[in-house]
Amino acid sequence: MSRPVIAYVTAPKGDHLLSALVWFVISISGGKPRRLRHEPTSGERRFDGLILMGGLDIHPSRYDASIEVESRFDPERDALEISWLQHARDHDLPVMGICRGLQMLNVFYGGDLHQKLDAELTQNWPNGPLGYTFFRKPVTLQGESLLSQAVSPANTVMVNSLHRRAVRKIAPDFHATACGERGGVQAIEADHTPLRMGVQFHPELLVYRSDMRRLFRRFIKACAQ
Structure with a gap:
């Protein structure tokens, strides 16, 4: 059986190290990676699943909000990801969002975001690449999900954290499968x-x-099915 083709989106320009890492992870997890750099065309080649990666913040206009906190935005990437999410929806393809990717998935389906996290929550979070590399925080799993299947039988899992924005209102027809502090x-x-x-x-x-x-293997298996 041929390996499923797993397309992924990072920043349209640059992100070479991240792209290489994702390529490697998809490959060792049973998929055939393909990086998407341009919006879909009428003759678009087939793929079996889509992964949206981390990166700069989503512009608040994408969820009908004004800018509350100045940040670095990437409108070109916003448009690229939205076009591929539309493609995935039109073709009933599985999607996995990572960090910014989760936020874009939520926004695309009608949710919105907190533009700033609680200062008390983040006061002990690290700054700088070295601190982020080793920082871990607990998240609590909720209900049955692909995530809970991957980390079972654990109820709490320690994860890294590189974000400064988060889901506020969950999109219709979605639900939370893990929550953090507060x-x-x-x-x-x-x-x-x-x-x-x-x-x-x-x-x-x-x-x-x-x-x-x-987690990656189970997602790619779902894409193969």
Whole structure:
């Protein structure tokens, strides 16, 4: 049986190290990776699943909000991801969102975001690449989901955290599958098939762990089906 083709989106320009890492993770998890750099065309080649990666913040206009906190935005990437999410919806393809990718998945289906996290929550979070590399926080799983299947039988899992924005209102027909401190949404999944799910952390940076490898393998298996 041929391996499923798993397309992924990072920043349209640059992101070479992240792209190489995602390529590797997809490959060792049973998929055939393909990076998407341009919006779909009428003769678009087929793929079996879509992964949206982390990156700069989504512009608030995408969820009908004004800018509350100045940040770095990437309108070109916003448009690219929205076009591929539309393609995935039109073709009933599974989708996995990672960090920014979860946020875009939520926004695309009608949810919105907090533009700033609670200062008390983030006061002990690290700054700088070294601090982020080793920082871990607990998230609590909720109900049955692809994430819970991957990390089972654990009820709480330690994850990394590189984000400063988060889901506020969950999109219709989605539900939270993991929450952090004070109930903040850390993972979502669609109520119905095809599989559409997202995590607020970065499993690709935790791929040395068996539970994170299972998460990718289970997603890619769902794409193959």
